[in-house]
Amino acid sequence: MQIIFMNRLSRLAGREEEEFAQLWIGEEEGVWSLGWRDFSVNTAEESTDSLWYEGGSWNEMLCVYRHELAVKMGAGYRPLIDGGLHEEEVLPRRGREQLKLQYYSEHYSQESIYDELCSWRRGRASSERKAPYMLASNRLLRLLSTFLPKTTEELLQIPGIGEAKAAQYGADWLAITSAAPRERNFPLDWVYEEIGDDEFSSWLYKQKELKYKRQLERLRLNRTLLQGIESGLGLEQLKNETGVSRRELLEALEELEKDGYSVEKLIQYELGSMAHEEQQAVWKAYEEFGDLFLKPVLYKVYGDTPPAAAGGLEVHYERLRLIRIRFRREQAGSLDSAMSF
Structure with a gap:
């Protein structure tokens, strides 16, 4: 394995004792490895290794790196060499x-x-x-x-x-x-005078830890969704696979479309039992009212009392959101075509 990045960190363990650690990234045949090594306070020859990540995704590895580093810095560690992959935000x-x-x-x-x-x-x-x-x-x-x-x-x-x-x-x-x-x-x-610098710095790193944890969870959710969609899974199956709610899945699908991924296979699966005329009515309502709010579209298509459906009113809203993904995709495509002339 080739080591492509390494940094040394330290923190005060007591009044005079200092603890050291090493953070490293390696690569071998397209597989990335990310690890942490704790050195004993008394001798640098005794150490404890932790493998934080091993896999083929640079983006996922980078998310793990930032999250785990924020955890360590929240615990008092500081890099001896600034720069590299370490983000040090300068706040106004x-x-x-x-x-x-x-x-x-x-x-x-x-x-x-x-x-x-x-x-x-x-x-x-x-x-x-x-x-x-x-x-x-x-x-x-x-x-x-x-x-x-x-x-x-x-x-x-x-x-x-x-x-x-x-x-x-x-x-x-x-x-x-x-x-x-x-x-x-x-x-x-x-x-501003009441807060100690060390306590405040640790809290800031805790906020970064939470931020990077959310990014890592979103990255892994997106990967699972894309794999599931490719395998022909529907929303309920993806819910069981990921452990998140159907509403959260729909929000993630909308973000995937914004990022350029296609979720059309899932939309076709979920709308398979919805009449074509009904889908067209929803589309025309989006053209009339815009795609920002769902409730006006719901009332336009179904009136004050939408027809009963298995799963209740939420199923109607899910279908509206899925059709809205298609609608926004076509609108964006039309805009891109207009701008190309």
Whole structure:
């Protein structure tokens, strides 16, 4: 095996002891290997090897590399040589300050206030018929439940809240947060002095670890989907194969199409029992209403009461999404053709 990349890392194990490790990538006949070697504190000759990855995909190996390295750096390891495959993001001052507020909120939010804000979000989302995350993210609710703004001016100092958001939901939020006692006031400059650099750096690497873990899971899901589609599997079989919901599978299929992969074989399989006239009606509804929202298309084709189907209303939405993949593919092809002239 030929070693094509190697780096040495270290961390302090105690007041004076330093631990060392080695990270390496090798290749032999198209097979990539990625490994980690821990050296003993007392002698560099004693070591423990871990094989993180072995396979033929460079992209998958790179995802594993970034995820596992983020885990190690979150545990205190730092590379002795910067560069190579190691990504060291330089954050602008404003971005770093906002991340520190997020870090602080994850450690010091008031759970009772957070729960009350979550309850508000569920009720408001239901009344507006929106997904809860469209009103406010968990991160934003954590920030609100930590810093407890009492005025609109203070509310606007929370990252993620602008004039429009404050005008729409600010009164509801302030009714909850302003009633709670707080120990520290605005502005929030004091937060930046409260957080130690080492703890904050470890938290940043933990965020990277989660990010790269999601990327790795998505890469492996896409590979399984493409192999399953090629083998003629349907959504239910792919659900059993991957362990994810049918909704998540449809979202992944849409992303695969955006990335240039064809999922037409699966679409044909799933729409095999759907009448051609019904499919044409859905297509015409997309031409009339656009492809951003599904509900107008559903009502256009089926009225207020879609016909009963095995699996209920979700089956109708699944079919709409599958036809939308075809519709968007044709629209993109038409645009490409127009741009080529």
